[in-house]
Amino acid sequence: xxxDLLKFLTMVLGGFGIxxxxxxxxxxxxxxxxxxxxxxxQVSALESWLTDKLAGTTDVAKMTATIRGIAMDIVNGTxxxxxxAWQGSV
Amino acid sequence: MKRTFIAIALLSVLAAxxxxxAFADAMSYLSARTQFSGNAGYxxxxxxxxxPNWQGPDLGGALTVSLHPQFAIYGSYDHGFPVAGSNGQFxxxxxxxxxxxxxxxxxxxxxSVFVNAGRGWFGRSNxxxxxxxxxxxxxxxxxxxxxxxxxxxxxxxxxxADEGAGDFDFVKLCLNVH
Numbered sequence: 001x002x003x004d005l006l007k008f009l010t011m012v013l014g015g016f017g018i019x020x021x022x023x024x025x026x027x028x029x030x031x032x033x034x035x036x037x038x039x040x041x042q043v044s045a046l047e048s049w050l051t052d053k054l055a056g057t058t059d060v061a062k063m064t065a066t067i068r069g070i071a072m073d074i075v076n077g078t079x080x081x082x083x084x085a086w087q088g089s090v
Numbered sequence: 091m092k093r094t095f096i097a098i099a100l101l102s103v104l105a106a107x108x109x110x111x112a113f114a115d116a117m118s119y120l121s122a123r124t125q126f127s128g129n130a131g132y133x134x135x136x137x138x139x140x141x142p143n144w145q146g147p148d149l150g151g152a153l154t155v156s157l158h159p160q161f162a163i164y165g166s167y168d169h170g171f172p173v174a175g176s177n178g179q180f181x182x183x184x185x186x187x188x189x190x191x192x193x194x195x196x197x198x199x200x201x202s203v204f205v206n207a208g209r210g211w212f213g214r215s216n217x218x219x220x221x222x223x224x225x226x227x228x229x230x231x232x233x234x235x236x237x238x239x240x241x242x243x244x245x246x247x248x249x250x251a252d253e254g255a256g257d258f259d260f261v262k263l264c265l266n267v268h
Contacts, residue, residue: 050227
């Protein structure tokens with residue numbers, strides 16, 4: 001049987017528990033707001049901003065399709081000669 | 091199971107990328123995409139396995155390979171200096187894949203949101219105390235156009251600790267330079 005990348009990615013993301021991670025983040029934000037009431041408004045604003053920006057990233061099917069596209073770009077050599085400088089490595 | 095999936099996914103991407111390249115081409119590819127960065131900030135770690143929470147100033151560095159404008163693999167090291175001396179110092183080593191979740195490809199913005207997942211090694215005097223599969227979110231603001239190599243970042247990660255250790259979270263606010 002041929003290797004099905006889409007099925008594999010869906011299994012990886014589902015297995016890793018993307019929705020579980022979202023629930024954990026939510027729990028931590030609530031804890032911060034309870035522990036530090038002085039900054040609860042700012043934390044709520046950040047939460048709202050993040051929820052807006054990350055809409056769809058906890059959807060396993062949508063994220064799988066995006067990652068599959070990225071993987072195919074890399075494998076096919078169409079990811080660009082000099083990808084943008086990266087800032088996620090903290 | 092989780093760590094196997096992550097390891098297979100990261101190694102598959104690297105293997106697929108280099109399998110069709112000559113050695114010189116692979117080196118050229120790597121040098122164009124590899125970046126060192128350093129950061130300094132403050133680190134908070136929640137309690138785990140009966141150990142108290144930890145916090146303090148933090149210095150870190152990372153080696154990042156940008157395989158795609160929306161995806162990179164990086165290895166990083168962090169060393170934290172405790173606020174309370176009795177807590178000991180804190181070390182973190184991570185190898186992770188990072189997905190640029192926002193903005194979309196081709197959209198310019200000073201702000202970015204990254205989602206990352208990988209393996210982590212933690213400890214107060216070494217990096218063998220706790221191992222984990224971890225995942226997190228990074229919010230970054232680049233100071234461009236004035237300082238395009240400098241960013242302030244807020245990172246939250248959740249560590250799904252390997253057997254025998256409790257899960258925990260770590261949060262870092264830092265200035266990152268590349």
